[in-house]
Amino acid sequence: MNFRKEVISLAKHLGAETEYLDASRKTVEPSLETLLIFIKTMGFEIHSEKDLEEAKNILKADCSRKTPVLLTENRKIRVPFSDQKEAVLTDEDGKVVFTTCKNKFLQLPEDLPPGYYFLEVSSPGNHQLRKVMIIHSPRKAYLPQKKHWGLYLGLYSLQSINNQGIGDLADLAKLQEIVVQSGASYLGLLPLHLMDKEDPPQTSPYLPLDRFAFDPIYIPLNQYTESLDNQEFSRFRKTSLVDYQQIWKAKERILRKNFERMVCSETFRENIESFLKKQGKRFALSILYQALATQKGNNWHNWPVEIRKPSSRLLESSCKVNDKEYLFQAFLQLLLHRYLKELTSKNKILALDLPLGFAPHGAENWIEQEIVVPEFSVGAPPDAFSPQGQDWGFHPLHPHKIRNNHYQHFISLLRFNMQYARFLRFDHILSLKRLFWIPQGAKAHEGLYVKYPTQELLSILTLESKNANTVIIGEDLGTVPSGFRKLLQQHNVLSTRVFYFEVDRQGFPIPPEQYPPKSIFLFNTHDMPPLRGFLKSQDLKLRRKLKILEEETFVKSLLERKKFIVKMLQLLENKKLLPEDVSEEDFEEIFQALVAFGRNVPSLVKALSLEDLLGKTFQPNLPGTTIKQYPNWRKKYRIKWETLQRKIDQIANYWNEPK
Structure with a gap:
């Protein structure tokens, strides 16, 4: 027996990709050590050939790994257990749909609405039931008939005269009013989820404590x-920069004072209890974490052993002991939901952002321990901009366990984040296909790709999109597996198309008509320089200064940037959007030309960053840096609403659809 070959075979069977192409198109194979760590997290500890044989035998006998979930195909389902004869099909609420099964196939009723169903199969006289989830999905996500355009920004960056040092939901209401008046119908935001404000280096919208809770720092205090x-x-x-820690301490003091005035009111308590009941147990556990964290710190790994795992008993006992603190945390979330509900009641145009991961020490990790893989973190293999690879600092979810759990976590996550969203940006949607796992303590280049059940996850995504009338925007940048973008298009998931990246074989930006209709058109993203900074190559110079780019890579990247800018100007001149004598220094002319270019792009959604609208050079985030190197997610911009209205109106002249 060839031990390595057999280990590779087992790892493949368990969902690992045992080789991949790197950025230079070279084949990379994970080490034997990495493969064995992966196999161990999947439930098999391998030290010998005997262990390998035992693992194979267990997998052959374990049918539950193969059939916890089924997708419908033309309303026909093959009954997974051939020795079973009777079937009961129920919906999500437990209501029986039908109870007959004459052969190995079930034909679903023609009028059965899309949704999640559960098939329980047994033989006559056999009391053992086998339960299978059936995803009856419309297969295509929600798409509106008309096109949309608008802005995207980090809410924190709005420096208005009325807020408390950070953009808040009152600022968002004012901005939405301006956007709607201009004819726009898209307002994209960086994630609003609960962040760790105790530890400034950990404060990031893309490393939230919980994706099932919003951050109360965005509550306006003007009242x-x-x-x-x-x-x-x-x-x-x-x-000019947001101090999350100090701003929250000051805002929290005022919110607590006002809470103390109301907490004795029976009506006040009833309103909170009603809110909690409506949100459900998962939400209640998030509130419990926040109450416990106030006293014991955000890192649940440092809590007393008896409360390191959530349970119904802990929830009940803690609510009695810490009743007031629990109510206060619930009160904060209630305020946030009220603001968002009011904001979206008339004009539902928000594009909310769903981060890929969550902080290892936070609420979501505490609550979802059973499906988290703590032995690995998620990241990316080496490429030109990150020669050592990237470790994003959070754990992956176990692909088998989320499936065996009938995707309860994924479904709940989508529903929570869609409730106020007309659009949902799905960060790193490639995660529906695979994720790059890095063993704890290892270097990023020592990782491997792990596959996820793509069709089932996509079916859930499209079903929830249709139910909520929410457009899904997939962030599908980076190394995209062959055929994946086509699969997303088939399911009506919008592709993210960035002007900087969309080039032909000669390096020219592609003409507007070549952008796919099922896409969002952007000049850049929050991880890239805005246009003015791009033209100055400010990002490249900063990366060299911080020693992220070596001199050779910097020189090569700078040359490529210069060539792209020349070709971009040529394209805009050929399209009669720019005079011939314009140089890269003429930002205003180039910006207007690119906006005019965007008018002819057929993408369903077009959006500009706040930084581009204001002509700034500062990018919101510089990947691969700490806050000591760069103030990620902290830069603010002084906002005069009248000026902003005028600038948005100028964009409207190009991007509003003719009536």
């Missing part, structure tokens, strides 16, 4: 007299 003429808030407003 509270204590916030008016507050010198502390005045000082926060004047700074």
